[in-house]
Amino acid sequence: MELFNNLILGFGVAITPINLLYAFIGVLLGTLIGVLPGVGPVATIAMLLPITFNLNPVSALIMLAGIYYGAQYGGSTTAILVNIPGESSSVVTCLDGYQMARQGRAGPALAIAAIGSFFAGCVATLLIAVAAPPLAEIALKFGPSEYFSLMVFGLIAATVLARGSLIKAIAMVVFGLLLGIIGTDVNSGVLRFTFGIPELSDGIGFVVVAVGMFGTAEIIANLDLKDKREVFLSKVTHLYPTKEDLKRSWASILRGTALGSCLGILPGGGALLASFGAYTLEKKVSSHPEQFGKGAIEGVAGPESANNAGAQTSFIPMLTLGIPGNAVMALMIGALMIQGIAPGPQVMNEKPQLFWGLIASMWVGNLMLVVLNLPMIGMWVKLLTVPYRYLYPSILVFMAIGVFSLSNNPFDVLIMAVFGVLGYVCVKLECEPAPMILGFILGPLMEENLRRAMLLSRGDPFVFFQKPISLGFMVASAILLVIVALPTIRKKRDEAFVEESK
């Protein structure tokens, strides 16, 4: 009954007033940015990272986690009501959700999305609680060679599942790894690539890079498109789904939850992949696929459950292995590092309050989201009418003040601006910034583990292929690369991402 005791410990932490407050702030902010198109969870979390410096670690993580899964709820609201996906993971919800709204069934669509998300959130939370301890147990036995291979696998998998060219994604990872090396070398004390600039001796700040690559770059890219949003509101009359709706969607919710949970754990996975996978699955298993795209409730229930489940289970590799599966998790690791906590399997044993408190808070947060979302839909939709020209200067103020406050040094703001331009250019060249940020955060760790492994093996590079676990990761990485390079799979993958970018 250790699980039970752990959960009690977790809830003890999560329902203290201060943590309830931060969970509330997190899910509120998450819903807010979920509703607003053009402001994503990555940019928001990056923006808030500097502020978390002043919080205690548990509250900080609870708030940041709330933003991520909260955004999945908020994104669906606008997708259904006004056909604008607030988040990329709710793009598929537009297909059937908006059609339902046009048929005057916005209420049931919203309700099913909320019920599905809540159910998926509960299951995923439980899954984290059950799966994380044994995984962390195994990970504790990892030596440097296993860790190095695991990181290789994690980075490869993340690039395989990213959109666009595979080689470019891997190149971006390597680019990130190189940027992570800038600063003082821990082994020799040599300053590397600092060019005599004293501010660089501690390396480029993670927060600064993240805010620049995702925050400023996103704003510039948004301004490049002319923002002409027109909001046609459909009235929400009755909220409760009919018996028929429930009967049709309960299986979809189950399937979405299961698929989302699995896809969330994979490196590179998370909410986005989960929602697309679930929509395709629902369309395949449905007995009336012709209704999809014309207001089939399964097309709302499946993806909405899946994106919430995926958002939450993507915490598993981050919490147990210290390996980020997607950009949001890389930011979470950044948040842990800011607090002086080294991410990895030891976190669970050394900081049980943090670990179980975070898990319990997800359940609390999901409950808050249902309460926040359903009765307050009108207010959220009103927000959509706020023009972007008021929003982006405000976002910039928060980003600049946060980055400046890191060390009260304008140099950080300069680096942020430079990475903003770099991020913009990368997007234009179709190089995804997300793999870069994963590489950036893993760079120093990878070098450290490579050095140790090579030292232990007396310089024999085959050590990575001799230990069974390490070999397993290496073989899995190779298989992944080969599979994606196969022409047929490549075509399928491209098709899947084409649907996404519509």
Add this chain to the structure above:
Amino acid sequence: MRIKNPKDFWAGLMFIGTGVFFAVFAYANYQMGTAVRMGPAYFPFLLGGLLAFLGLLVFLEGFAFEGEKLVLPFNIVDLVIAIAIFAVLLELAPRIGLSPDWGMLAASLVVSVLTVLYRPNAKALVLISVACLVYGYSMKPLGLVGATAALVFISAYGGHEFKWKEVAILFVILILFSYFVFVKGLTLPFPMWPAAWS
């Protein structure tokens, strides 16, 4: 040879350049060490080489497969000019007895004006980046109020619509928010008013 996909072409060049730079710089300045005891140059040298190789693949792909046109609001010459303006003014400022911070602010101003006049399509890119820069470098001389004003007005000017009244109201709201949340609430040590006033 015709460039079929300019995006791959330029991305490849970018990766090759970065990779070669890191590898050569590491090799020339730091110790390589051996595989058993890796020196500080070992890992960056490996990664730099790998990046250059991947860049080469992307670069060659640019000649092999057809792709969309690359639309950037500036060209490579503009980029060089902008960097040169910053370099010159940063070098110049200390020689006439000003701190490099003023050089940074002056360069930001020059680049912004040039952009608005000659590269209107790059307005968003340059003005948003410059707004952040100016915020950071004017915090000490102008205080939070001055820096926030600069950030809000410059960035708003980088958008599609600019109405003085609206932006002024937005500025007042944001400075009040910054004051109460960051200075009062989180007790961040920012000066409120220009340094010359106190």
